[in-house]
Amino acid sequence: MQHKQKNNHEHHGGTTASMEGMNRSTMENHTGHKEMDQGNSGHAEHMGHMEHMTDLKRKFFVCLILTVPVLLFSPMMGIQLPFQFTFPGSEWVVLGLSTILFFYGGMPFFMGAKQELKERSPAMMTLITLGISASYIYSLYAFVMNTFFHGPHLMDFFWELATLIVIMLLGHWIEMKAVAGAGDALKKMAELLPAQASVLQPDGSYAVIPLRDLSVGQTVLIKAGEKVPSDGTVLNGSSSINESMVTGEAREVPKKAGDKVIGGSLNGSGSLTITVTGTGESGYLARVMQLVGSARQEKSRAETMSDRVARWLFYVAVGAGLASLIIWYAVTRDISTSITRMVTVLVIACPHALGLAIPLVVARSTSLGARSGLLIRNRKALETAPKVNVVLMDKTGTLTEGNFRVSAVRSFDRKLGENDIVSAAAALETASSHPLAASIMKEAAERQLKPAAAKDVKVLAGEGLTGCLEDGREAAIVSAAYLDKHSIPYSKSEYAELSGNGYSVSFLLLDGKPAGLIAQGDEIKAGAKPLLEGLAARHIIPVMLTGDNQAAAEKTAGLLGLKDYRADMLPENKETAVREYHEQGKVTMMVGDGINDAPSLARADVGVAIGAGTDIAVNSADVVLVKSDPEDILAFLTLAKKTTRKMVQNLWWGAGYNIIAIPLAAGVLAPVGFILSPAAGAVLMSLSTIIVAVNAILLKVK
CATH class of the missing domain: 3.40.1110.10 (Calcium-transporting ATPase, cytoplasmic domain N)
Known part of the structure; x- marks a missing residue:
C-alpha cells in the first residue's frame, strides 16, 4: 500500500508500525465473520456481475451455433438469399431452433425488461424484448397458418429473431467485457479488521475469540503491531496508532487513557487495553462502508444515452404499431395484413445496429484508454466526464508524490x-x-x-x-x-x-x-501543475481535499496556485464535500488513492483512482490512472469527449433512421401508393449496422 505522508510533521522518534499486508486477502480468516450488510451486498454485486458476463458469453456462443441453421433454412423478411435452401421438414427445424433461441437466448432481456417495467422506466431491455417477442409470436402464428390452414402464405420473422438475439447478446457481452473490473471495495474494507481479538475474562486472563463474537462493553488487549479490532476507548497503556486509513496521511497519533481508537487502524510499539464502543457492524469502518455502498447504489441508477433513446423508441414503436394495426384494419378489414404491418413496425423499431451502437464504441474507447494508461471500469463515466465542471482531488499521492x-x-x-x-x-x-x-x-x-x-x-x-x-x-x-x-x-x-x-x-x-x-x-508531482492548467483551460474548477491540517494544506495550495482547498478532511467529510457540489448543480469528478477516498470516489459522478493507491480506492473508482500521473486526467477527459461524440453519432445511425423507417413501415404513404416493404426495412437495418461498426473503429485520440 502506498503510504500517505504528512508534510508538516513535528519531528519525533516514535515507531511507525508497518502497514504491510493491510490489503492482503484474509478470506480464510474471515469465513466466520458477521460481514457487514453493505460488504455482503457489494461482494454479491461483483460476483453477480462476473457470473452474468460468463452467462452472456455462454449464451452468445450457444445461440450463435443455433442461429446458423436458421439463417440457412429461412428467408430474411421474405427475401430468399443465395446461400439459403430448404428440404422437407426444414421449417420444423427452424421452428424448434427459434423456440430455443427465444426462450434461452432471450432470457437476459426478459429479466431486464421485467426490472425496467417494474421501475416504470422502459429502456433497451424492454425494446429488445418487444422486438424479439413480436418476431417470435407472429412467426409462430405464420407457421401454424402456413402449415395447417394452407391459406395465403404469411411471411415469418425467424431470421430476424435469431440475428437480433445473437447481435444483442454480442453487444452486451462486448460492453461488459470492455469495462469488467476485478475486486470489490466493500469486501476489501471488511478485510481490514483482524479475524480475532484478545478479550478480558472474569478471572483476569485474556482469551482469543473470533471477531464475530466481540460485543460492546468488553475489554480488549491490543499488542504492539496488531490491528485494532474495533472502535473503543483506551483504558490503560500508551502507544501511537497509524490512522492513515481514516485521514489519508501517515500520522502516528499518540494514544493514552481516555482517547478513542478506530477499528482497522494499526497499533504502534506500545500495548493498549480498550473498552469496545463499536463492533465490526456498528463501528467507524462500517459507516465508511455504508457511505461507499449507498453512493454506488445511487450512481448505478444513472441513465445512459442508449437507455434514453431506447425508451423513446419503445414508446414510438408501440404507438406506431398499434396505430398501424387499427388504421390498416379500419381501411382493409383484413386482420392478417394489419398484424403484418404492426409486426413489421415493431421489428424495424428494434434495429440490430442499436444493440451494437454503444458497445462497439465502448470497446474501442477502453482499448485506446488502456494503451494510454487509463483503465475504464464504468461505461457511464465516459458519458458523464464531458459534463464535469468540478474536479476534487486528494493531495497526498495524487497531487504530491506521497x-x-x-x-x-x-x-x-x-x-x-x-x-x-x-x-x-x-x-x-x-x-x-x-x-x-x-x-x-x-x-x-x-x-x-x-x-x-x-x-x-x-x-x-x-x-x-x-x-x-x-x-x-x-x-x-x-x-x-x-x-x-x-x-x-x-x-x-x-x-x-x-x-x-x-x-x-x-x-x-x-x-x-x-x-x-x-x-x-x-x-509536487510533475504532472500536477499541467493538470491544473489543463482544467482551467476547460473551465473546470479544481478543489484540493486533504487530511492535512490547515497550515500544510495552505502551503501546498500556494505552491500549486490552487484557490479552492479544504483541510482536516475525514472520509465522511470528503463524501459530504462531493454532495455539497451536487446540491449546487455541479457535475463532479473525484481523484484519490487511499481508503479514506473510497466514499467520495463512489459518490462522485466520476471517480478516478491513482493506480499506485490502495485496492479499496481502485475498486471504488470508475477509472484508474495506471501510471499514477495526474496529467492523465486530461487524457481521459479528451477520450471521454470524443467517445461521447461517437456514441451520439452511432445512436443516430443505429436508431435515427427509424424517424423515416417506422412511419413508412406503418404505411403513412400508402395513399400515394408507397409502402416500405419488410425487405427494404431489412436492407436499411443491415446498412445501419455496418455504419455503426465502421464509425466505432474510426474513433481515435490524437
Whole structure:
C-alpha cells in the first residue's frame, strides 16, 4: 500500500508500525465473520456481475451455433438469399431452433425488461424484448397458418429473431467485457479488521475469540503491531496508532487513557487495553462502508444515452404499431395484413445496429484508454466526464508524490559539510521508523554514508531526538518549535523560506548549538501543475481535499496556485464535500488513492483512482490512472469527449433512421401508393449496422 505522508510533521522518534499486508486477502480468516450488510451486498454485486458476463458469453456462443441453421433454412423478411435452401421438414427445424433461441437466448432481456417495467422506466431491455417477442409470436402464428390452414402464405420473422438475439447478446457481452473490473471495495474494507481479538475474562486472563463474537462493553488487549479490532476507548497503556486509513496521511497519533481508537487502524510499539464502543457492524469502518455502498447504489441508477433513446423508441414503436394495426384494419378489414404491418413496425423499431451502437464504441474507447494508461471500469463515466465542471482531488499521492524526501541540507559550521550533517542526523534516526527519519536514512544511503554510532538516544515527545555521538558530542535533531521554546537563536528567515515552500525543517544541534538543518518535503508531482492548467483551460474548477491540517494544506495550495482547498478532511467529510457540489448543480469528478477516498470516489459522478493507491480506492473508482500521473486526467477527459461524440453519432445511425423507417413501415404513404416493404426495412437495418461498426473503429485520440 502506498503510504500517505504528512508534510508538516513535528519531528519525533516514535515507531511507525508497518502497514504491510493491510490489503492482503484474509478470506480464510474471515469465513466466520458477521460481514457487514453493505460488504455482503457489494461482494454479491461483483460476483453477480462476473457470473452474468460468463452467462452472456455462454449464451452468445450457444445461440450463435443455433442461429446458423436458421439463417440457412429461412428467408430474411421474405427475401430468399443465395446461400439459403430448404428440404422437407426444414421449417420444423427452424421452428424448434427459434423456440430455443427465444426462450434461452432471450432470457437476459426478459429479466431486464421485467426490472425496467417494474421501475416504470422502459429502456433497451424492454425494446429488445418487444422486438424479439413480436418476431417470435407472429412467426409462430405464420407457421401454424402456413402449415395447417394452407391459406395465403404469411411471411415469418425467424431470421430476424435469431440475428437480433445473437447481435444483442454480442453487444452486451462486448460492453461488459470492455469495462469488467476485478475486486470489490466493500469486501476489501471488511478485510481490514483482524479475524480475532484478545478479550478480558472474569478471572483476569485474556482469551482469543473470533471477531464475530466481540460485543460492546468488553475489554480488549491490543499488542504492539496488531490491528485494532474495533472502535473503543483506551483504558490503560500508551502507544501511537497509524490512522492513515481514516485521514489519508501517515500520522502516528499518540494514544493514552481516555482517547478513542478506530477499528482497522494499526497499533504502534506500545500495548493498549480498550473498552469496545463499536463492533465490526456498528463501528467507524462500517459507516465508511455504508457511505461507499449507498453512493454506488445511487450512481448505478444513472441513465445512459442508449437507455434514453431506447425508451423513446419503445414508446414510438408501440404507438406506431398499434396505430398501424387499427388504421390498416379500419381501411382493409383484413386482420392478417394489419398484424403484418404492426409486426413489421415493431421489428424495424428494434434495429440490430442499436444493440451494437454503444458497445462497439465502448470497446474501442477502453482499448485506446488502456494503451494510454487509463483503465475504464464504468461505461457511464465516459458519458458523464464531458459534463464535469468540478474536479476534487486528494493531495497526498495524487497531487504530491506521497513520499518524503530530503530536499535541502545546510550547514551553519564551516568545519562541517552537508555529509557531516546528514551522517549525524542519521545516527540519531537509526532507531526510528518515523516517515521523516526514513527519508533521512534514505538520503544517507544515497550519499553512501555510514551513519556515526550514537548511544543513549531518547525521544523528546513531539519535539525530536537527543543522543550522544561516538566522538562524545551531544546531538539533537529538533523542530523550530523546540528552538523557540528554549530560546536558541537560528535564522528565522531561512526557516521561513524553506517552510514556506512546504518543507518540514529539522535542525541539528551539536552541544546545544545549531549546526545545520535538513529540509524534507512531499514533492509536487510533475504532472500536477499541467493538470491544473489543463482544467482551467476547460473551465473546470479544481478543489484540493486533504487530511492535512490547515497550515500544510495552505502551503501546498500556494505552491500549486490552487484557490479552492479544504483541510482536516475525514472520509465522511470528503463524501459530504462531493454532495455539497451536487446540491449546487455541479457535475463532479473525484481523484484519490487511499481508503479514506473510497466514499467520495463512489459518490462522485466520476471517480478516478491513482493506480499506485490502495485496492479499496481502485475498486471504488470508475477509472484508474495506471501510471499514477495526474496529467492523465486530461487524457481521459479528451477520450471521454470524443467517445461521447461517437456514441451520439452511432445512436443516430443505429436508431435515427427509424424517424423515416417506422412511419413508412406503418404505411403513412400508402395513399400515394408507397409502402416500405419488410425487405427494404431489412436492407436499411443491415446498412445501419455496418455504419455503426465502421464509425466505432474510426474513433481515435490524437
